[in-house]
Amino acid sequence: MRTKLSVCLRKTRFVSENAALLVAGRADVALRSYRCDRCGQFHLTSRTKGKRMPRPADPTP
Template sequence: MPRTRLSICQRKQRFASEEDAVRAALAATIDLRPYACDRCGQYHLTSRLKGKRRLPLA
């Protein structure tokens, strides 16, 4: 898996837990998935779906 670029990590909103990131993804108006960032150790959201697991239905 490619490493998250530092510039991308710094621009994105951070979530302390996967649960918080999932909640934000479910509330969004577009399809987003959370992922653990290998730079900051927290969670971000991405609109890229390849290789990302599906979110539970709300």
């Protein structure tokens, strides 16, 4: 699905995925990064519909 230009312009842009993930790690909600097809940089989103999420790490040693 193509990102709407109005959405792209409202969101913070990150030059790298690592920079976006650093900010996402400080958030209170689960966020993931994605490369925008409009600006070519990375944005954050909380949407997960249709996306595979990594399984949580096994807490047992």
